[in-house]
Amino acid sequence: MSTTSPPRTARGPLHAVGRYARLVKYKFVIDFFLALVIVATLLGPAALVSGTTPLALLFFALGMLGVLAAVMTLDDVTGAQDGSDTANYVETPSGQLRPLSRKPLLTGEITVRDARAFGLAGLVWGVLWWAAALLYAPGEPWVIVTMALLAFLSVQYSWGLKFSYYGLGEAVLLFSAAAFLIAPYGLVTGQLPLMVLVQGLLFGFGQxxxxxxxxxxxxxxxxxxxxxTVAVLTSEFGNKVFLAVLTCVNLAVIVVPVAVGALPWTFLLVLAPFVVLRVRQYAGFLRTGDPLVARSRGIWAFRTVVACLLLFNVLEAVL
Structure with a gap:
């Protein structure tokens, strides 16, 4: 059952662009595209301009735009149809920490039918560009499988198979976010070094x-x-334990490879600001019990880990 309001009258193409930009959560799409910036620093300037790399990354980026648009849009379609977004955004307003304006299906600016068509078109766009990337720069079998799973699983988070409705949403999100970094690196190199895997996992845990x-x-x-979701399936205490485990595993992704000598100690040193912010996020949640403040701190922690990874990769390239 749809819970949307009657659509408002269109006010020109620029207004339509703004509506759909909010529908796809453009700020978060930009955050996901930081994965490609990290990949660029991992590859280095020479590799970026050699062989098939430039066009392969361009094809991947174009496909990524479509897939992300589909993920964000179809998630909102499901949320509008089953009433969860109405309960979470309208009946429980969150103010500026999570404004209603980012849900144009709830404000009536876009209909569910139009949003669904837009999301499916984005998915088709994304799959076609990724197919072009694999035809242009044939990848290793593991790259093909990763990209195929990424295209399939990411949109099933809350649409289609609705993995997040069966306790699997967290696993899908971790895989998808990490794969947006690992897949393009593998596409142009055919390799998956430990450093790339670690940075992909840190990107995934950030989301x-x-x-x-x-x-x-x-x-x-x-x-x-x-x-x-896990928060629904467990008690309040159980969810706190789950978030603690995620936090610890996130930090272990940094600490363990350094401790066993697989990554240099400078990796932990450069990522120290992120470690502090991640611990602060969870400790603050335990103290205040406010999940939206913790979510906001998580956004800053995610952008900080990206900045730290970029700094580390640049330093590694020049030193």
Missing amino acids: LLIAGYSNTNDVRGDAEAGRR
Whole structure:
């Protein structure tokens, strides 16, 4: 059942662009595209301009834009149809930490039908560009499988198979976010060094520990809509333990490879600001119990880890 309001009258093409930009959560799309910036620093300037690399990365980026648009849009389509977004955004307003304006389906600026068509078109666009990338720069089998799974699984988060409705959303999000970094690197090199895997996982955990606190805030609305996130499936204490485990595993991705000598000690040193912010995020949540503040801190922690990774990669290239 749709819970949207009657659509408002269109006010020209620029207004339409703004509506759809908010529908796809353009700020978060930009955040995801930081994965390609990290890949660029891992490859280095010489590799970026040699052989098939430039066009292969361009094709991947164009496909990534379509897939991300589909993921964000179809998530909102499901949320509008089952009432979970109404419960989480309208009946429980979150102010500036999560404004209603980012949900144009709820404000009536876009219809569910138009949003669904837009999302599916984005998915087709993305798959075609990724197919072109693989035809132009044939990848290793593991790259093909990773890209195929990324295209398939990412949109199933809350649409289609609706993995997040069956307790699997967190796993899908971690894989998808990490794969947006690992796949393009593998596409142009055919390799997956430990450093790339670690940076992909850090990117994935960055997104997961934003969503985890969003789900904590949305537990009532999600439960009513039948969306069984970890926050819904466990008690309040159990969810705190789950978030603690995610936080610890996130930090272990940095500490363990350094401790066993697989990565240089400078990696931990450069990422120290991120470690502080990640610990602060969880400690602050335990102290205040406010998941939206923790979510906001998670956004800053994610952007900080990206900045730290970029700094480390540049230093490694020049030193």
